[in-house]
Amino acid sequence: MRSQTAVRKVSLTGFRYVVEARILNMIKWTRIIIFVAIANPILYLLSIGIGVGSLIDSKDGLGGVEYLTFLAPALLATAAIQGMLDEVIFPTFEGFKWVKNFFAMNSTSLTGTDIAGGVFVAALLRTTFTVVIYWIALYFFGALDSPTAWLAIPAAIFAGASFGALIMALAARAKNEDVFMLITGRFIVMPMFLFSGTFYPLELMPTFLQWIGWISPLWHATDLGRFLTYGHQISTTTLIFHLIYMFALLVVGLYFAFHNYTKRLAK
Amino acid sequence: MDLIVVKNLVKQFGDFTAVNGINFSVKQGESFGLLGPNGAGKSSTMRIIGATSQRTSGEVLILGKDPEQAGPQIRAHLGVVPQQDNLDEELTCAENLYIYGRYFGLPKITVKNKLDELLEFAQLLDKKNSKVKSLSGGMKRRLTIARALVSDPDILMLDEPTTGLDPQARHILWDRLFRLKEKGVTLLITTHHMDEAEQLCDRLMVMDKGEIMAEGSPTELIKKYSTKEVLEVRFGSDRNSQMVEQLQSFADRLEELPDRLLLYTESGEDLLAKIVAANIHPNTSLVRRSSLEDVFLRLTGRSLIE
Amino acid sequence: MLISAAVSIAERQANRMGAKHYAGRSHVILERSLVALKSSNWFPVVSGFLEPLLYLFSFGYGVGTLIGDIQVSNGQVVSYAMFIAPGLLATSAMNGAIYDSTWNVYFKLHEGKIYHGMLATSLGPLDVALGEILTALIRGFAYAVGFMAVATPMGLIPSWWGVLAIPAAVLIAFGFASIGMAITSYFKSYQQMGLINISLLPIFLFSGSFYPLSVFPDWAQIIIKTLPLWHAIELIRNLSLGIINFSLLGHIAYFLVMIVVGLFFTTRRLNALFMR
Numbered sequence: 001m002r003s004q005t006a007v008r009k010v011s012l013t014g015f016r017y018v019v020e021a022r023i024l025n026m027i028k029w030t031r032i033i034i035f036v037a038i039a040n041p042i043l044y045l046l047s048i049g050i051g052v053g054s055l056i057d058s059k060d061g062l063g064g065v066e067y068l069t070f071l072a073p074a075l076l077a078t079a080a081i082q083g084m085l086d087e088v089i090f091p092t093f094e095g096f097k098w099v100k101n102f103f104a105m106n107s108t109s110l111t112g113t114d115i116a117g118g119v120f121v122a123a124l125l126r127t128t129f130t131v132v133i134y135w136i137a138l139y140f141f142g143a144l145d146s147p148t149a150w151l152a153i154p155a156a157i158f159a160g161a162s163f164g165a166l167i168m169a170l171a172a173r174a175k176n177e178d179v180f181m182l183i184t185g186r187f188i189v190m191p192m193f194l195f196s197g198t199f200y201p202l203e204l205m206p207t208f209l210q211w212i213g214w215i216s217p218l219w220h221a222t223d224l225g226r227f228l229t230y231g232h233q234i235s236t237t238t239l240i241f242h243l244i245y246m247f248a249l250l251v252v253g254l255y256f257a258f259h260n261y262t263k264r265l266a267k
Numbered sequence: 268m269d270l271i272v273v274k275n276l277v278k279q280f281g282d283f284t285a286v287n288g289i290n291f292s293v294k295q296g297e298s299f300g301l302l303g304p305n306g307a308g309k310s311s312t313m314r315i316i317g318a319t320s321q322r323t324s325g326e327v328l329i330l331g332k333d334p335e336q337a338g339p340q341i342r343a344h345l346g347v348v349p350q351q352d353n354l355d356e357e358l359t360c361a362e363n364l365y366i367y368g369r370y371f372g373l374p375k376i377t378v379k380n381k382l383d384e385l386l387e388f389a390q391l392l393d394k395k396n397s398k399v400k401s402l403s404g405g406m407k408r409r410l411t412i413a414r415a416l417v418s419d420p421d422i423l424m425l426d427e428p429t430t431g432l433d434p435q436a437r438h439i440l441w442d443r444l445f446r447l448k449e450k451g452v453t454l455l456i457t458t459h460h461m462d463e464a465e466q467l468c469d470r471l472m473v474m475d476k477g478e479i480m481a482e483g484s485p486t487e488l489i490k491k492y493s494t495k496e497v498l499e500v501r502f503g504s505d506r507n508s509q510m511v512e513q514l515q516s517f518a519d520r521l522e523e524l525p526d527r528l529l530l531y532t533e534s535g536e537d538l539l540a541k542i543v544a545a546n547i548h549p550n551t552s553l554v555r556r557s558s559l560e561d562v563f564l565r566l567t568g569r570s571l572i573e
Numbered sequence: 574m575l576i577s578a579a580v581s582i583a584e585r586q587a588n589r590m591g592a593k594h595y596a597g598r599s600h601v602i603l604e605r606s607l608v609a610l611k612s613s614n615w616f617p618v619v620s621g622f623l624e625p626l627l628y629l630f631s632f633g634y635g636v637g638t639l640i641g642d643i644q645v646s647n648g649q650v651v652s653y654a655m656f657i658a659p660g661l662l663a664t665s666a667m668n669g670a671i672y673d674s675t676w677n678v679y680f681k682l683h684e685g686k687i688y689h690g691m692l693a694t695s696l697g698p699l700d701v702a703l704g705e706i707l708t709a710l711i712r713g714f715a716y717a718v719g720f721m722a723v724a725t726p727m728g729l730i731p732s733w734w735g736v737l738a739i740p741a742a743v744l745i746a747f748g749f750a751s752i753g754m755a756i757t758s759y760f761k762s763y764q765q766m767g768l769i770n771i772s773l774l775p776i777f778l779f780s781g782s783f784y785p786l787s788v789f790p791d792w793a794q795i796i797i798k799t800l801p802l803w804h805a806i807e808l809i810r811n812l813s814l815g816i817i818n819f820s821l822l823g824h825i826a827y828f829l830v831m832i833v834v835g836l837f838f839t840t841r842r843l844n845a846l847f848m849r
Contacts, residue, residue, distance in 0.1 A: 032767060039771070047778035054788045055640045055653075062639070182617040186624060194631035204635050319693060321848050338593055338848075339695040343583035347693040353686035357609040366608055369601040370694040371579035398612070418579035418694070 014110045018118020019125070021105075022091060026126060037130045041137035044075050048199070049141070061201065065145070065230050072143035073152050073225025074198040076134050077218050080160030083130040085189065087123030088168035093177045095119070096264055103265065112262030120161075120168060120257065127160045128153075138229075145230040152225040159221030162246045165253025172260035192216045197223070220245050268295050270422055270453055271316060276325035278311045278477075285311040287477035288325065293422075298454040300468030302461065302559060304569070308477040309457035310350060313426050316455065318342050330421065343371060346415030350426040352407045354399045360386060360410055361395045368417040381417060388443065389413035405436025409443060422453045429463055441466050461559035473559075473566055480566040485559060492565045493557035494519050496535040500542075500549035501527045510547070517541055522564055529561070583695040594840055595699035602691070602704020603711070618712070621669060622719035625661040629724065632657055632783065643785065647816050651731070658729040659810035660782030662720050662742055666713050667802055668773075670746035673709035674753035675769050679760065681705075682846075689847070698843035702836060706750045713746030714739065732815025741812055745805040748828035751835025752801075758842040776802050801831060 026033065045068065053067030062070045095102035095115070102115050135153050138144050144152075167184060174180035195205060195212040196219035202210055213219035220242040226232035227239065234242075271293040278286040286308040293299040301309040314320035315327060318334035318341045327334055329341045355363050361382050368378030386392045389409040394402065402410065408428065415423055428444065429437040444467055448454060458464050464471050465485045473480040473488070481488055498518070502510050507528055515521055517538060518530035532538045535554030542549070563569070586592050610618065633654030643656045681687040691701050717739045724730055730738070753769070760766055780802035786794045797803050808824040811817070 029764075032764070032771075036771065040774075043775050043778050047775075048783065051779075051784040051788050052636060052640070055643065055784055057641070067639075179617060182620075186617075186620060190624065190627055194627050199632065200635035200639055204638050206634075317693060319847055337587060339596055339697060340580070340583045340587050342693060343577070343579040343695040345693075349689065349693070351686065353690040355605070355609070355687055355690070356685055357612070358605075359612060362608050362612065366601070366605045367690070367694065369604055370598070370691055370696050372582040372596065372598055372601070372695065373578055377578060419577035420579075421577070 014114030015117035015121060018105065018110065018115050019122045021101075022087075022119060022122030023125070025091075026087075026122070033126065033129075037133040038137070040079060040130075041075065041134045045071075045137065045141050045143070049075075049143070052199075061204070063201070063232060066143075068141060068143045069145055069230050070226070071199065072138045072141075073156075073229050074196075074218070074222040076131060076138065076152055077156040077159045077221035077225055078193060078198065079134045080127050080131050080156040080221070081163050081189075081192075081218060083127040084123050084160035084164030085167055085184075087126045088119060088164045089171050089181065089184075091119050091123075092168060092171040093174075096172065097177065102261075106265045112265045113258045115265070116168070116172070116254075116257045116261035120165065120254070123164060123168075124157065124161060127164075128157055131156050131160075143229075146228065149229045151228045155221050155224045155228060158243075158246050158250075159217045162249035162253060163217045165250055165257050167253075169253055169256035169260050172257065172264050192218050217246055217249055269293065270295050270330055271299075271455070272326070272328040273312075273316070274326040276312065276315065276327060277323045278308070278315060278320070279323045284477055286315075286322075289472075289474070289477070289479050291472055291479065291482065293453065293455060295421075295453055296451045298448050298456065298467055298469045300464045300471035301455075301457040301474055302459070302464045302468075302471050302563070303457075303474035304459050304563075306476075307459075307474040309474055310426055312474075313424055313455070313457055317345055317347050317424055343418065344421045346412075346418065346420030346423040348408075348411050348415050348423070348425040348428060350430070352411050354407060354411060354414070356398070356400050359396050359398055360389075360391050360402070363399060363410060364414055364417055367414045371418045373418065378417065385413040385416060388416070388446075390439070390443075403436070405432050405439060408432060408436070408440055412440075412443065416447075420452075422455055423447065424455045426457050427459070428456065429460065430458075437463075461563070464559055471559075473563060475563075475567045475569075481562065488559065488562045489557050491562075493561040494531040495533050495557060496531075497555055497557055497561060498530040498532060498535040498538050499527050499553040499555065500530065500539075501551045502549050510549075513547060514542065517545075520565075522561075529564070531557070531561070579695065591699070592697075594697040594844065595703075596695055596697050597700070598696060599700045599703035599707055601696075602701055603707045605704075606708040621712070622665070622716040624668070625665040625716075625720055626723055628661050629654065629658055629729075633729075636783075645785070645810075645814060645816070647814075649814060649816075651814065652729075654727070655729045655731065655814070656785075656810075657782055658724045659738065659813045660780075660806045662717060662724070662738060663745055663802065663805035663809045664777055664780075664782055665716055665720065666742040666745040667749045667776075667805060669713050669716055670709045670749040671753045671769070671773065673712060674706065674750040675757045676766065678705060678754050678757045679766055682758070683761075688843070692843070692847045698847065699836070699840045702751075702754060702839040702843060705754060706747065706836075709750040710743055710746050713750075714743050717742035730813045732813060734815045734817060735813040737812045738809045741805075741808050744825065744828050745808070748801060748805075748831035748835070751832050751839065753835075755835045755838035755842065758839055758846065776800055781806050801827065804828065 049068040049071050056067050059065060105115055106112065131153055171180060191212060195209060196202070196216040197213050198218065202213040202219060223234060224239070224242045227234050269292045273289060273291050275288050275290060276286055277284070277288055289312070301312060303309055311320065315322050315334065316329060318338040321335060330344055332341055334341045355366065358366065364382055364385050365378050368381070383392065386395055389412065391406060391410055394406065399407065399410065429440050432440065444454065454467065456467055468485060470484050472482045481492060483491065501507070504526060508523060510528060511521065511523055514528065514530060518532050520531040522529040530538060539552055539554065586596055637653035640653045642650045642652055644650050645656065688701055692698065721730065721739060725735070756769065779797055780800050781797065786797055804824040804827045808821060811821060
């Protein structure tokens with residue numbers, strides 16, 4: 001039994017070394033990461049926010065707010081999800097296939113769970129950075145309209161984390177990286193981005209397409225974000241449901257991520 | 268008839284001189300080797316002959332034509348096996364051969380009719396429809412050679428054909444190349460393995476730092492630059508150099524390597540007996556025939572493989 | 574000595590102009606792509622035409638409900654979906670061509686060394702450049718046809734001139750592919766390649782797929798009008814709405830220049846890379 005406790009202890013702390021390794025790796029890309037983090041919100045807000053927004057004459061369809069205000073929390077959650085995906089998909093492929101550094105890590109005392117946990121936490125850090133920058137941009141564009149608006153930051157990160165965990169679990173099983181990226185990009189991320197009530201209220205979609213929003217963490221985070229940034233009306237039940245849904249997704253995603261990492265390392 | 272004529276060839280990359288005024292020619296049906304360590308200028312020479320690199324100065328004629336003036340026409344005469352396999356990983360073995368033939372403009376039916384013969388030559392008939400990705404290193408090399416043969420080239424150019432292969436794969440490959448030699452295909456080979464050069468080349472050129480050190484058949488070169496046999500003795504790495512002075516007088520010539528001493532002589536066994544009689548006892552001793560490695564050591568003072 | 578078929582083929586072309594760069598066989602590069610496609614996964618390729626359609630449904634339907642109708646340059650009033658459909662077609666022509674001519678080319682150049690193999694034969698660099706671009710164009714053509722096959726029955730292409738949107742999309746793809754390949758041939762690292770993706774986002778967002786340029790101040794409009802995607806969108810939008818005037822020739826000329834400049838630099842660079 002003693003040896004098992006020892007292993008357990010390593011599992012709880014070992015991920016920190018992987019986080020460190022991942023961050024050292026990210027530093028190579030510092031300039032690009034900062035540039036993208038700043039440029040992305042500005043580009044979207046100027047083009048879709050202001051460009052499309054100026055075409056919308058009546059605020060009735062948006063619950064009485066400016067289009068920019070309506071769009072802001074959705075863009076914030078999208079940025080979180082995209083940032084998270086970049087930082088879980090590429091390191092997973094690199095670690096298992098391109099550079100195979102996970103196998104090197106695994107030959108030390110680090111376990112599959114440590115490695116998966118480390119990659120995940122490092123991705124969360126990067127995502128937090130991106131989301132905070134995004135939030136600041138939203139603030140300067142005047143798109144935030146509530147004292148609770150800062151809570152949109154954790155809400156967006158939450159969405160990124162829950163979806164990222166799931167994709168990380170799938171990426172660890174992918175055999176062909178190109179096909180995996182194409183399928184997730186084209187059949188999961190893009191439809192989610194376009195049909196989760198991002199650019200207009202979900203209710204405007206025909207009912208038979210609204211399910212895309214219901215299962216998408218992006219919609220849950222967006223709805224929650226709208227409540228937080230401008231007081232969009234949602235019931236307490238809905239509020240709790242959003243949180244439970246994302247939490248459940250996170251737990252399931254992480255479970256399978258740990259499992260699949262361990263399994264692939266042992267192959 | 269000389270298929271390849273090279274005169275005063277110079278190739279510089281910026282300040283670095285890769286090839287420094289070399290002269291040689293290759294006859295039809297000959298198997299000609301460029302032997303030298305990495306960085307000797309072999310690959311640069313090959314690429315200039317292959318009409319995929321511009322020379323800095325000098326003259327080059329391939330079948331009477333200048334590769335810089337008539338690149339595509341010259342390349343149509345050549346089958347090129349580059350140092351690193353650049354097979355099309357997205358395609359199968361048969362598709363690789365087929366499409367390569369098409370690059371030369373050969374009609375579809377002509378290429379299709381040749382596929383089986385080429386695959387058989389490469390001993391890959393059973394892998395015909397397998398993707399290249401799944402092949403072993405030796406198989407990939409054989410496929411690259413088969414691919415180079417698809418256009419019925421007059422000259423087959425092989426850059427380090429067996430580097431990185433295991434001994435068994437090398438022997439299979441040598442056997443295939445030997446068959447081509449028997450059929451009269453002109454081979455131009457670069458290598459830094461002396462055994463490969465001895466196996467395959469009728470005539471070779473020892474290159475170092477962009478210059479030609481010697482030229483001739485393997486036997487001629489060994490005869491000219493080395494003795495018949497070599498006695499290798501080891502005294503342990505710290506004592507080897509101390510023994511040099513004592514042993515100098517015994518051999519025709521002595522070379523000191525970090526791990527052993529090489530004593531050049533007509534008869535290794537006799538020499539060993541003399542040394543032992545003089546009460547010198549090496550930890551280990553080995554008698555062998557001289558090789559191109561010894562020629563290279565003699566000419567440059569360095570080993571081929573470092 | 575027997576003269577091989579490969580040699581007599583090469584000799585026949587020897588005296589043509591530019592024979593050192595172009596053997597007149599770019600179609601064999603296309604053949605290579607088709608052979609590769611045959612044994613690879615069809616699904617990603619075929620599903621490529623879905624992307625602009627997803628945008629069309631999402632924005633056309635949803636945002637369209639919020640916006641209502643839009644007045645275009647000749648005073649015509651069209652639905653929002655009708656307004657964005659041509660923009661999405663132009664964008665997808667750009668994206669497909671850019672992908673085929675950048676990342677795809679980068680891998681063949683630096684990872685697989687496929688071009689090294691091709692250029693060791695009697696092919697020239699222009700064969701390779703044109704062949705790769707030809708491949709991109711065929712894909713672009715197929716996607717454009719697929720898009721039109723969905724958008725036209727939805728009533729989003731009101732004019733018969735709209736048929737010309739398909740060749741226009743091919744022209745646009747040609748322009749982007751040849752510039753994309755030229756840029757890629759100069760790039761040496763993944764970081765540099767990442768710049769292509771980064772610069773595509775503003776081009777996509779600002780070139781007027783989703784709104785008329787008049788929403789921006791004059792100085793911004795002038796900048797946007799220098800971007801290739803703006804010319805692409807204007808060309809296709811005017812054709813599909815039946816707005817025919819001399820400005821179309823200007824847009825076409827823009828792409829012809831892109832094609833020539835792109836091919837010139839690609840050939841020059843490949844020559845320098847492989848004839849060092």
